Amino acid sequence: MANEKSNVIIRRRAFPRKKVCKFCADPSLKIDYKNPEVLKPFLNEKGMILHRRQTGTCAYHQRRLTTAIKRARIMALLPFVADIEVE
Ligand SMILES: [Zn+2]
Numbered sequence: 001m002a003n004e005k006s007n008v009i010i011r012r013r014a015f016p017r018k019k020v021c022k023f024c025a026d027p028s029l030k031i032d033y034k035n036p037e038v039l040k041p042f043l044n045e046k047g048m049i050l051h052r053r054q055t056g057t058c059a060y061h062q063r064r065l066t067t068a069i070k071r072a073r074i075m076a077l078l079p080f081v082a083d084i085e086v087e
Contacts, residue, residue, distance in 0.1 A: 019056025021057050021058040022041075022055070022056070022061075023057065023058075023061040023064075024061065031061065031065055031068045032068060033068040033069075033071035033072040033075065034072075034075075034077070036078050039068055039069050039072055039078060040078070042055055042065055042069065043078065043082075045083050046081065046082055046083060047078065047079040047080060047081050047082035047083070049066055049069055
């Protein structure tokens with residue numbers, strides 16, 4: 001277990017893009033549960049909230065984002081679960 005890591009070849013990513021928090025980059029963009037269009041890019045196709053590492057959102061904005069998404073779900077502006085095939 002302990003020696004496993006030394007055997008792994010560290011591969012560099014082709015283009016390691018630096019992710020910038022969307023809300024820090026654009027101060028005019030406000031996190032609001034009444035505006036689901038802002039929140040939608042942070043959900044995957046199943047309606048789950050994307051991880052901070054996937055989106056690059058900072059801790060402060062991720063915290064506000066999750067509460068906004070949860071509020072929007074209660075207001076039925078965003079789905080709790082999406083894209084389930086019903087036959
Ligand atoms: Zn931020």
